[in-house]
Amino acid sequence: MPEHFHLNTPLLESVGMSKRLGSTVYMKMENSQPSGSFKIRGVGHLCQQLARKSKGVVCASGGNAGMAAAYAARKMGVPATIVVPSSSPQLVVQRLQDQGATVRISGKVWDDANAEALRLAETEGLTFVPPFNHPLLWEGHASMITEVSASLGAGVKPGAVLLSVGGGGLLCGVVQGLKDAGWMDVPVIAMETVGADCFNAAIKAGKVVTLEDITSEATCLGAKTVCQRAFDYSQSGEVTIVSELVTDQEALHAVQTFLDEERVLVEMACGAALAAVYSGLIPRLQDEGRLPALRGPLLVIVCGGGSVNVQQLSILKQKLQS
Structure with missing residues (x-):
């Protein structure tokens, strides 16, 4: 049996996103995992x-x-x-x-x-x-930051990590990976869509809460309650976590732009993170003083997703653009 089932995924520079942001953007291509996601x-x-x-x-x-x-x-x-x-x-x-x-x-x-x-x-x-809610999962997910560290080489670290949050497993794994790499000063931008926003709702309430329903089309982000560990990280101050929301329309637009520019189709859940770049959210967070100026490349976790194809994309377009 193999030592593990995941691949060491490519870390690619995105010319399109770098141009938009005005600083280097690297993509961790978790969409290329054998199961389609991180x-x-x-x-x-x-x-x-x-x-x-x-x-x-x-x-x-x-x-x-x-x-x-x-x-x-x-x-x-x-x-x-x-x-x-x-x-x-x-x-x-x-x-x-x-x-x-x-x-x-x-x-x-x-x-x-x-x-x-x-x-x-x-x-x-x-x-x-x-x-999403188990220490062994977080331990496994942390390996992507270990790989990024090896790819970037000695002395280089990301200016921030951008990712999507559903139940919080990826967030917990990334924070654990940042700890392992000694990168606890690297802020994390945690993105959700409106209507699948259990993490943001917990931060606003000051405690873990359960959403009444999932109303977003990003159904893969659709946990009604975020895991306790993710919420604890947001409160502990050991790592800066900026929680933000985008609309389904912004997430879908990001999916389409990413498909055009990077020739890769990802699902809406992943589009939530990409939308932070494509909708101009990152400079806005910096202007508001919620995110420091990037001292290194922005690392985008392209979490992937198997619940999308061209037909599914056109169904989403009809639903969201009507």
């Missing part, structure tokens, strides 16, 4: 630690964590059951089945599907794979 880092690590002798794994996911769990299970020769909410595109269900997973549809949003996954883990003796 999730394979943490999920693969967790499965290798916990599921080697398992009867099977079960994961609730609107897409990417499920794809990672299905991929890791297939590589390990272990059955996978993925529980998806009814909001998941048929494309996702098909891709999960192509990985050999059994797909069950349960509830309207991720939280409903997760309750069913926990029940199956209990009743069928399966290994539960959480999509």
Whole structure:
């Protein structure tokens, strides 16, 4: 069995984004992972630690964590059951089945599907794979910052890290990676869409809160409650985390611009981070004194995503531009 299931992904300079921002932008291309997103880092690590002798794994996911769990299970020769909410595109269900997973549809949003996954883990003796809330996941995700550090070379560090937040697993992994690299003075810009903004809502409330519903089309950001660790990082002061929101329209525009300029199609959840560059948000944060001047390149985590294709993109355009 391989040492791990993820790839060391390319770190590419974006000429288009650098030109817009007026300083160098590097993209960590997590869309090129075998499961389509960064999730394979943490999920693969967790499965290798916990599921080697398992009867099977079960994961609730609107897409990417499920794809990672299905991929890791297939590589390990272990059955996978993925529980998806009814909001998941048929494309996702098909891709999960192509990985050999059994797909069950349960509830309207991720939280409903997760309750069913926990029940199956209990009743069928399966290994539960959480999509974002587990230290082994964060440990796995931290590897992307280790790779960035090696790619940038000695003495170079990012001016800031830009990423999307759903349940907070990527954020926790990146912060852990920054700690490991001795980069705790590098601020993190944490992006969500309006209507899938559990992290921003928690920061505003001063405690972890649960959203009533997910109203954003960025369904892969669709956790109603952020993980406690992500919220704790936002309060601890050990790393600067700037939480911001963009509209679905801005996230979709970012997806389209990224496709035109970088020839890569990513999902709306990833578009939320890209929109910080394309909508001019970063200079605005600097003008407001919420983000310091960048002392190094901006590192964008292109988290990827398997729930998008050209047809899905045109459906989103019709929905959001009407």
